Amino acid sequence: MKENAGPLIVLGILLLFPWVITDQYYQHLMILVLMWVAIGSGWNLIAGYTGQVSFGDAAFFGTGAYAAGLLAFKLGISAWWGLALGGLMAVVIAFPFGWICFRLRGAYFALATLALNEVMRHIATIWESLTGGMVGILLMQTFVSKIPYYYVALVIAVIAVVTVQLVMQSRWGYYFVSIREDQDTAESIGIDTHYYKMISLCLAAYLTGLAGSLYMNYMSFIDPHIVFSLHDISIMAILVGIVGGVGTVYGPAVGAFVMVTVSELFRTGGFGLVDSVTKAIPYPAVMLAAKYIKEAHVFTFGVLVILVILFLPNGIVGDWPKLRRGLLFWRRQKA
Amino acid sequence: MDVFLQTLVSGVLTGGLYALIGLGMTLIMGVMNIINLAHGQLMMVAMYITFVLFHYLGLDPYFALPVSCTFLFFLGVFIQRYLLNPLMQVESILPENQVLMTVGIGMVLTEICRFIFTSNYKSVPNPYSSPTFFIGGISFSKAMCTAFVLAVMFTVALFWFLLKTDLGRSIRAVAQDGEAARLMGIDAERIKVITMGIGSMLVAAAGTMLMPIFYLFPDIGGPFTRKAFVITILGGLGSTVGAIFGGVTLGLAEAFGATYIGKDYEDMIGLIMFLLVLLFLPGGFKRLTKV
């Protein structure tokens, strides 16, 4: 129980968050963070624990989003039912996805998932009669306040993390890790690797699809470019997992928080701090610097990725001892 | 008949250019077995160099070739030596960290170019006064033909290099079995660095050739990286001739798909072919011919 103290405290903070911080913008950011916790956890299951590094998780995300969206758009059923359905639809997609990709290993597997992701995106764009093509799906948000969405996102994130924890403590968890470590040996001692890979993928797909339908309900606008995006969803999922820590339960949570915060921090220039500084000191040099800081958010992101991979390859959580040593070392140096 | 022939010509010529893009990647993947998702971004850098040389020095893009190739060689060497090789030493759960490193590198390269050149589209006008010649009513683009010829030349040169020179043989040894090569006295780390340099150099040539036909903006890299993968897988990792085969096949598939099915399916056709090859012919063309 003691080892769960940390996460439980965080959970407590999260529960109280929207009542303490009433600024809708920050609530919006936290909702995004929670969504990424779910996506990252899903990816972590299939990649971090089972060793099958997927570059195509957007396929599940998009399926979940469109399942919810089409329910509302074509059948007039509230998109909230889509939450239940989105995860399931994503699992349905996981079957052919796995069937195609699991016969491949390593780099080839990754490329195949990437290709499937792109195929899904193209299908969604071209099949206008089903998905509306690039017109996308627009729904009106059910609630004006962000608080209900926040709690739904929180529930989804908690489900994701708890699922990962329970699965990894069970027998399935052992099988997944053994597949990651050495698939052939696992097969030879009688583990049906194909079966367990599929289970892992289905779980990952379910969590990611759930996040997708949350996205549809909350953002209320999707189009193929947004929800099947290779760069913004699939690769971001990988980065969340890697930066946070693959193969750890809380890694994706930390990763989600870091990635979302860093990218918004730079896009808005320190949440407006840069703008205040510029207003106080309106020198052209300062203004130029401010402009470049704000436009450099992708650049900083890339640099962050490079640094993390070089120095913290197991992520913040995975390499926590190393990171702590590094921080303490730096502090000792200053004294 | 006209439609068919013109589509055929289009496909083959585009295929040549694609092959040049894929050549670098197949070499890198064959030797080091890493997925380089920054391949397109390296090409982008070469294209910016070509643009700068043209814009400020008035240098004909074809003469910019040696400059861009040299620069990219050293850039590739730098990336491999300081960013990718160190990853080999690092203990991590997933071997795929290298791929993500290339994602980060790609992002950084794109943003640096965006910072220097802004997001505006840049282009270099076609150096030929009349850009096409006609044979029997079928139009051939001069710039594309030049690129095709150059692709073949590079392939032949690379093939000869790998087969006949010492360095080439060392590279093939490392590709076959890195441990054994090391035991035989080959400095595998150095070979990998050089290979990355050569691979980058090849994609630089592709970029310079592409400049007069197409245009340039910082985000141009992504789609070309994906095409390079398709070509690499089609042709077989490490196979130089396979790259030509893969490139031309992709070019033809896209052209015929665009003509007879619809241009919006163009990308899908490449992707589906990619998946089919991955599933049913995992060694690519190489497996069929042992080249």
Next chain:
Amino acid sequence: MKRGLLCLVAAFAVAMIASGTCLAQGAKGEPIKVGVVLPLTGTQAAFGEIEKNSFVMGVEEINKAGGVNGRPIELIVEDDASKADVGRSAVEKLISRDKVIVLTGGYASSVTYAMAAVAQQRQVPFVVNTGSADNITEMGWDYVFRINPPVSEYPEGLKGFLQEVVKPTSVAILYENTLFGQSGSKEFAADAEKMGLKVLMKQGYEAGGLDFKPLLINVRAANPDLVYMISYVMDAALLMRQAKELNFNPKLFVGGAAGFTLPEFYKNAGDAADNVFSATLWTENVPFPGARDYYDKYLTRFKSPTEYHGAEAYAAIYVVADALKRAKELAPKAVRESLIDTDMMTVFGPVKFIAYGKKKQQNRLPTYLVQWQKGMLETVWPKDVATKPYVYPVPPWKK
């Protein structure tokens, strides 16, 4: 060390005084916050730049002339990175944290659509100036207003020309696979059929393609009288260059504005752009007061030409300022009511928000037909605003 600190303080003080005097001219008093969302990074950054510059120029002029009843307008510009979800975040931030009372901007159709939904829900008026998909003003959103014509009306200027001069019998439509292209092509196909034209082909493509020849070969084989293309600038340039390489000579090529009217189109297509027509929403020669002035002022200040997107932005800020001046109080609801009564002239044309067809709170403007002649974009139709006579029949490509 102490001297350095003193210098720093002195510099700071000077800066404060200097900034103070800057604000002393023109409007004084607490600034009114207006939110603007534009693509400042990403693939559409070039256009975002033109619009931002135009907004800035417009605001400076308005503030120098006394602002809104003595108070200056403060523009808060946010980047949507050419992405709908970032656009939504930006609007959220502008409404929650910056407490803007009115929004404007919106470039790409899909991004504008998503942002308008947020503005509607949070009940802050949004004056759209570029996003052109029809559905933006067909949703019945009473907080959304649009100055620019919807994409379905882009070819209005073209229609007169077609019906009186060309009288074509068939058309091939090519479009990029985005909201702008998909909706524009659908509308034009419907219009063509109403005009009695046979639609031989309607083909979409992914933007950023390298080789359009297979597509153009098919179009050539279908032998249409008219080829109508909806693309952004680089695809447009490649399409024309490759059409020339294939020696493809329909009766005329017409672009659906966007890429076809930009100077980059001519720079990249070279002589393949000659005699290509395009629909457009605005040129510097339109008979609206200040149009030419705006063009010249922009060129002098920013050293590169502006085009219809810039004019849309410039007009938008004037419309917003006008509405703010007439508003009963400076709060979103009152500003909305003030916007409803807008009836003014801008460099982009007259602005009055009316309802017609399925649309509401949409401004209705004529569009024009332009033609590239020897590297210059000349207005050719309607005849009363033409700068040069049209060249038709179009001579075939010289071999």
